[in-house]
Amino acid sequence: MRMFIGILICSILTENFVLAKFLGICPFLGVSKKLNTAAGMSIAVTFVMVLATAVTYPLFAYLLVPNGLDYLQTLVFILVIAALVQLVEIILKKFIPPLYEALGIYLPLITTNCAVLGVTILNFTKEYTYAQSIVNSLGSGLGFMLAMILFAGVRERLDSCDCPKFLKGLPITLIAAAIVSLSFTGFSGLADRFF
Amino acid sequence: MSRPLNEIKKGFILENPVFRLMLGTCPSLALTSSASNAIGMGLAATAVLICSNLVISLLRKLIPVKVRIPAYITIIAGFVSVVQLIVKAYLPALDASLGIYLPLITVNCIILGRAEAFAAKNTPFISVCDGLDMGIGFTAALLIMGSIRELIGAGTLFGNTVFPESFAISIFVLPAGGFFVYGLLIALTNLLAEKAGKKPITSLGCKGCPSKAFCKKAECDGGDEK
Numbered sequence: 339m340r341m342f343i344g345i346l347i348c349s350i351l352t353e354n355f356v357l358a359k360f361l362g363i364c365p366f367l368g369v370s371k372k373l374n375t376a377a378g379m380s381i382a383v384t385f386v387m388v389l390a391t392a393v394t395y396p397l398f399a400y401l402l403v404p405n406g407l408d409y410l411q412t413l414v415f416i417l418v419i420a421a422l423v424q425l426v427e428i429i430l431k432k433f434i435p436p437l438y439e440a441l442g443i444y445l446p447l448i449t450t451n452c453a454v455l456g457v458t459i460l461n462f463t464k465e466y467t468y469a470q471s472i473v474n475s476l477g478s479g480l481g482f483m484l485a486m487i488l489f490a491g492v493r494e495r496l497d498s499c500d501c502p503k504f505l506k507g508l509p510i511t512l513i514a515a516a517i518v519s520l521s522f523t524g525f526s527g528l529a530d531r532f533f
Numbered sequence: 534m535s536r537p538l539n540e541i542k543k544g545f546i547l548e549n550p551v552f553r554l555m556l557g558t559c560p561s562l563a564l565t566s567s568a569s570n571a572i573g574m575g576l577a578a579t580a581v582l583i584c585s586n587l588v589i590s591l592l593r594k595l596i597p598v599k600v601r602i603p604a605y606i607t608i609i610a611g612f613v614s615v616v617q618l619i620v621k622a623y624l625p626a627l628d629a630s631l632g633i634y635l636p637l638i639t640v641n642c643i644i645l646g647r648a649e650a651f652a653a654k655n656t657p658f659i660s661v662c663d664g665l666d667m668g669i670g671f672t673a674a675l676l677i678m679g680s681i682r683e684l685i686g687a688g689t690l691f692g693n694t695v696f697p698e699s700f701a702i703s704i705f706v707l708p709a710g711g712f713f714v715y716g717l718l719i720a721l722t723n724l725l726a727e728k729a730g731k732k733p734i735t736s737l738g739c740k741g742c743p744s745k746a747f748c749k750k751a752e753c754d755g756g757d758e759k
Contacts, residue, residue: 358708360563364642367558409618412636413610420603450606452559452640459636504720508555512716520709 342473344532345466349477352529355453356485357519362453366486367511369447376490377483382444384479387457389426390419391475394458395468415458420449453482489518550643550667551674552722557643560634561675562711568691571679572672573627577616577635579668582644584612586664589652596653605648610639643671682706682714 353359356366362383369379394415402408427445430438448454457478461471492514501510550556557578564574588608589596596604617635620628628635638644647667652660683689686705688696704710726732 360559360708360711361637363558363562409614412614412617412639413607416606416610416639417603420606449602450640450642450645452637455640456633456637459633463633504724505716509716509720509723512712512719516709516712516716519712520704520707523707523709 340532341470344529345470345473346477346480347532348529349474350481350484351522351525352527354481354485354522355456355478356482357515357522359456361456362451362482365447365451365453366482366489367508367515369444370486370490370493373487373490373494376486378440379444379447380479380483380486382441383448383451383453383482384476385441386419386423386426386445386448387454387475387479387482388472390415390422390454390458391461391471393422394418395461395471398462399468411459411462412455416455419454419458423449453478485518489515492518549670549674549722551671551678552719553726554643554646555719556646557641557671558715559637560641561671561678562708562715563634564631565675565678565682565711565714566686566706567630567683567689568676568679570630571675573624573631574634575668575672575675577620577631578638578641578643578671579665580616581609581612581638582647582668582671583661583664584615585609585644585648586652586660587657588612589648590655590657590660593653601649601653602645605645606639609644609648613639643667678711678714678718681718682710686710 349355355361356363365379365383370376397414397418398408398411402410402414423445427438427442430442430445457475460478461474464474466474493511496510496514499510505513548554551558551561560574560578564570585605585608589605592604592608613636616638617628620631620635647663651663655663680690682705683691684695685702686707687703688694688698688701705714
């Protein structure tokens with residue numbers, strides 16, 4: 339149990355996917371202009387992260403490794419994620435239309451999101467068990483959501499700020515991201531006692 | 534013969550993938566805490582980019598339009614696995630420092646973006662030139678960022694001490710420093726671009742991104758102005 343709490347704290351705060359690991363920067367900067375878009379995108383990402391881990395973990399551990407095919411990891415994982423996203427889109431459209439309305443537009447963006455492929459590979463480099471991997475994916479997704487929502491708030495203020503002309507737009511956004519990231523550095527060491 | 538030359542000039546200066554097209558932001562931020570990491574990442578991505586551009590350009594008439602993105606991703610992932618195995622076998626130290634970002638070249642939007650925007654429409658030779666030149670532009674941009682961050686953040690350059698560490702500002706090698714240096718470098722390129730009569734970059738590089746249509750849709754539909 340302690341381990342699970344440790345993994346959660348680690349993946350949400352100390353090793354935040356966006357602000358410490360730089361995964362998923364495109365949606366972080368591209369879809370964070372409004373709070374509801376940021377929330378929708380991050381819910382979709384969290385959902386796909388957990389699902390992708392649930393599928394890729396047994397596939398890798400029980401099919402690829404016993405057959406000595408572990409070098410196919412990247413190729414298999416990205417194809418599984420691409421197929422999974424398509425499948426989720428079809429299932430949601432057919433059976434849960436309201437959820438599709440809310441998340442459907444974000445799903446095609448997720449296939450090429452490095453955070454999803456990143457978390458499935460990280461689970462193996464960190465040698466997590468199946469349950470730990472699921473918790474780690476959930477935490478990474480929640481960490482992504484936290485960063486997105488926090489930053490959406492910052493962005494809304496940035497729009498009305500009076501900054502030098504040459505910093506307008508992307509440069510000032512990145513500098514603001516640096517400050518948000520710096521504040522997350524303060525969490526370092528928080529999860530150590532759980533391991 | 535001037536076409537390949539023009540291509541090279543384009544990727545290096547006019548359309549630098551990192552500073553002008555704003556692609557591949559994840560590795561540019563994550564692997565520039567030291568100059569040697571930056572070069573390793575840049576060269577690995579260049580190798581994948583050249584190979585995938587060549588193969589995609591050769592197959593451009595065979596791949597159906599509807600399934601082109603999965604087909605491109607499969608080709609790219611194949612080459613990434615090859616590069617991954619080579620690096621693991623011959624450069625284990627580089628493999629350790631690139632870590633998870635090496636397999637993640639698969640979803641680097643420079644590579645997919647160039648496949649979609651260039652290799653799918655051009656002949657193999659020109660596509661290889663484009664790959665080479667975008668790759669050099671990417672490596673150069675990473676090297677600039679990596680050198681700045683390593684020099685200010687740790688007082689070293691390629692691991693050689695330049696000034697004592699007690700003078701270094703260690704925040705520059707932290708993740709926050711990555712965002713900060715990147716922001717300042719874009720501001721600088723914007724200034725230079727403005728002097729040269731080009732438009733400054735104010736938003737993320739969606740022009741070369743394969744999923745720009747979805748992103749735009751998400752921004753509009755998800756926002757409140759429906």
